[in-house]
Amino acid sequence: MDSHAPNRHALAPLAYHETVADYLRRHEPDVWRWTGERQTHAEQLESLRASLLRETYRIDADAHGNVHAALALAMERLGIVDVPATLYQSPGTQMNASLVFVPGEIHILLQGPVLERLAPEELLAILGHELAHYVLWSLDGGRFLTADRILSDAVAAPGGADSHRETFRRYALHTELFADRGGALAADAVAPAVSTLVKVQTGISTVDAAAYLRQAAEIESNESGASAALSHPETFIRARALALWWDGEASLDSWIDTRLHGPLSLERLDLPGQARLQALTRGFLAHYLDGASLASDAVLAQVRMLFPDWRDDEPVAGPDAFDAAGVDDSVRSYLNALMMDLALADPDQRDVALLRAGQVARSLGSLDALQLNLRRDAGLGKRELERYKRQLAEEKDA
Structure with a gap:
């Protein structure tokens, strides 16, 4: 299952990221320029950092050396250098992780018993997933972050168009597939990335990744429709997409189009x-x-x-x-x-x-x-x- 190992240079935006960014840049040039130039002011950054400190436990390197060693290795495998990174444990019992994006800084929040439940290679996978979000938003001068912000603003505005909501939804689904690839690269294997997905979704303590991939293939054989998820594709789709990418499947783009888009529909x-x-x-x-x-x-x-x-x-x-x-x-x-x-x-x-x-x-x-x-x-x-x-x-x- 892990015979093919893409290097970090294979962590490229998906075709849909490129398509949407190009569309918005060509059709909304003024909005594109204004959004791309929008910056977070120093006061806002300081307020954000203060909020993180108030509401979380900061995971310091001195007290949690093994966690920071995993973070350093994941960053190295994703090609992230000379970027300060801070880890936090946030309230909540549901296992999860998230990135608070700040240009030139990495802030990752862990939630629930992530450090207790995940094996070392799975910790690499979940950190790599969040680091991949940082990579995507930093690529090409923040081009893909600009597209995400334009869509987010359009959806939040009163009277937002259905086409903007659908584009934002699909953009988010593709972003998660991109981040899943970062998790596999950080773990240097697809199995830990898959088992991490299942653990976070179910809370189970032990996962057989190969067995779940067989289960995902079985689900797919019985379900032909596209994902209806709002922000994260169904776990079986994520697992299958990741395994196909890892194995260098030639028809992957077509598979993703079928699973995340489906046939063209007026609705x-x-x-x-x-x-x-x-x-x-x-x-x-x-x-x-x-x-x-x-x-x-x-x-x-x-x-x-x-x-x-x-x-x-x-x-x-x-x-x-x-x-x-x-x-x-x-x-x-x-x-x-x-x-x-x-x-x-x-x-x-x-x-x-x-x-x-x-x-x-x-x-x-x-x-x-x-x-x-x-x-x-x-x-x-x-x-x-x-x-x-x-x-x-x-x-x-x-």
């Missing part, structure tokens, strides 16, 4: 998902119009209400781009509605356009749903709908 669109859906919509409309030469002036006017920069040579996105793995039924219903809008935009080609909509819906697997649109939006009665279905069947057999 849970994040910011990158909105951009992706917009591009897919353009390609889909090009496919719909191209199939029956439906681009009349009236139809193009309708299209340009959606996309003012519409071109005659738009790239086409056919049915394969909208399979079950890529989009869910809500997206296919949305595409049906778009086809209906265009089919009814020009009375002179209404029948041809409706027939084309049926052809496309059939290839998407959404023909049954389209019939609801035909009754509601096009006003087709029972006889007209039966005739319509016969026309589609004849066209298919031709």
